[in-house]
Amino acid sequence: xxxxxxKGFGQLEDHRRSNSSPSLGDIVSAAFAxxxxxxxxxxxxxxxxxxxxxxxMEVYKISKLCSDTQMREVLDKVQAAKVRDLxxxxxxxxxxxxxxxxxxxxxxxxx
Numbered sequence: 292x293x294x295x296x297x298k299g300f301g302q303l304e305d306h307r308r309s310n311s312s313p314s315l316g317d318i319v320s321a322a323f324a325x326x327x328x329x330x331x332x333x334x335x336x337x338x339x340x341x342x343x344x345x346x347x348m349e350v351y352k353i354s355k356l357c358s359d360t361q362m363r364e365v366l367d368k369v370q371a372a373k374v375r376d377l378x379x380x381x382x383x384x385x386x387x388x389x390x391x392x393x394x395x396x397x398x399x400x401x402x
Contacts, residue, residue, distance in 0.1 A: 292385055296323060297352040299377040306368045313355035318365045319374065324351045333359045
């Protein structure tokens with residue numbers, strides 16, 4: 292799933308020079324990781340250990356991590372609606388694959 296998201300993030304319009312590093316896919320994937328891991332702040336997210344960086348890169352398919360400044364500057368120009376659409380499409384594929392089983396219990400939805 293994360294590889295699919297990273298691939299899609301890399302196809303978003305990048306307003307930087309064509310040889311910019313890290314890639315847009317890496318930056319948006321890092322932001323996605325920050326939110327999915329429920330990091331309380333960008334500063335907190337940036338204070339990871341080397342082992343946490345390795346794990347983050349492996350799980351979220353990130354080849355090069357970015358600084359908090361790079362993340363802020365680049366994400367300000369990314370259209371949120373396109374990221375939301377991409378996330379929805381990937382989640383649709385995951386649901387359709389049967390990977391997540393939807394259970395209804397006491398009028399609540401559980402994943």
